[in-house]
Amino acid sequence: MTVLDTGRVRLHVQRLAPTDGGPPRATVVLVHGLLTDSLASYYFTVAPALAGAGLDVVMYDQRGHGRSGRPPSGYGLDDATDDLDALLAGLDVPGPVHLVGNSYGGTVAFAFARRRPERVASLVVVESEPATAAWAVKLAGLLERVRHEMSVNENAALDWIAAHHGGHTARLAKSAGRLVRDTTIARDIPASPVLDDAQIRTVRCPVLALYGADSDLAEQAPRLRALLPHCTTVLLPGLRHSVLVEAPGRVRDAVREWVGRHDRTPPPREPVTAGSQGCTR
Missing domain, CATH: 3.40.50.1820 (Alpha/Beta hydrolase fold, catalytic domain)
Structure with missing residues (x-):
């Protein structure tokens, strides 16, 4: 490493x-x-x-x-x-x-x-x-959806992910939720040229x-x-x-x-x- x-x-x-x-x-x-x-x-x-x-x-x-x-x-x-x-x-x-x-x-x-x-x-x-204009719109929707779900209803979202995709995926989703909540990624990527x-x-x-x-x-x-x-x-x-x-x-x-x-x-x-x-x- x-x-x-x-x-x-x-x-x-x-x-x-x-x-x-x-x-x-x-x-x-x-x-x-x-x-x-x-x-x-x-x-x-x-x-x-x-x-x-x-x-x-x-x-x-x-x-x-x-x-x-x-x-x-x-x-x-x-x-x-x-x-x-x-x-x-x-x-x-x-x-x-x-x-x-x-x-x-x-x-x-x-x-x-x-x-x-x-x-x-x-x-x-x-x-x-x-990266196209259509791509930017799609990424904006995806990132906003993740931000909303992991901010408003995180526990329920993680429980559903764990039940359907396993605990490892739920842990990854929890980390992804922190990334979207705690950084500007949800604004930065859709605003890219x-x-x-x-x-x-x-x-x-x-x-x-x-x-x-x-x-x-x-x-x-x-x-x-x-x-x-x-x-x-x-x-x-x-x-x-x-x-x-x-x-x-x-x-x-x-x-x-x-x-x-x-x-x-x-x-x-x-x-x-x-x-x-x-x-x-």
């Missing part, structure tokens, strides 16, 4: 070297989602297998989450992008990296790819989307987008293929939003194959035909 002080926040970091002891083929940075999520969602699913495939695996708790610092303010998307930039600099990670983002972590990955395209070899986003279609098109690196076929976000698949010149989308039958937790093997295999395909070959300079939609094998 490492605690990296960026000067703005202390970030809890875990890094797994290739298990064969050899030099890494590439570096993969895993970015988790909001509120109840943390680097643990990767540590106990795909991270060890990626290290076993010869990759340098970096994962960290975003500010306010897990074991990272919880400042009272500074939770906008630009802050999250600043943190990722400072993380790579602080760890002295060389060369372009492959970013894997789950849910809000994928939104952070998109933002970082726009800001620092020279630092990104490819993106793998799981149940995610770029958003992208129009022209700005999204500036993401030039290869993008693999994985969605549960039964998820509300599955409608992002054709949109991303239309906007991004080097995008492949995959719909996973029978799954909703919790793709990483419910199908870690399929996520692991998709990331390994994608990084293997793009770890040495730069993306073409000119747009090519958008990637196809299908199911992982």
Whole structure:
């Protein structure tokens, strides 16, 4: 375990070297989602297998989450992008990296790819989307709902979560409730700068987008293929939003194959035909 002080926040970091002891083929940075999520969602699913495939695996708790610092303010998307930039600099990670983002972590990955395209070899986003005006409205509603439920009726909400999803999830929800109540996250994230279609098109690196076929976000698949010149989308039958937790093997295999395909070959300079939609094998 490492605690990296960026000067703005202390970030809890875990890094797994290739298990064969050899030099890494590439570096993969895993970015988790909001509120109840943390680097643990990767540590106990795909991270060890990626290290076993010869990759340098970096994962960290975003500010306010897990074991990272919880400042009272500074939770906008630009802050999250600043943190990722400072993380790579602080760890002295060389060369372009492959970013894997789950849910809000994928939104952070998109933002970082726009800001620092020279630092990104490819993106793998799981149940995610770029920050748009519609995204901001959706996040505002979600965060306000959490704030209300965990402020007005916390005990009843936690009892329901424990009964339906177990005590561990209830403990995560209690921590998420404190984050929303005690910080400005519920205001900061929806107020983040958003992208129009022209700005999204500036993401030039290869993008693999994985969605549960039964998820509300599955409608992002054709949109991303239309906007991004080097995008492949995959719909996973029978799954909703919790793709990483419910199908870690399929996520692991998709990331390994994608990084293997793009770890040495730069993306073409000119747009090519958008990637196809299908199911992982």
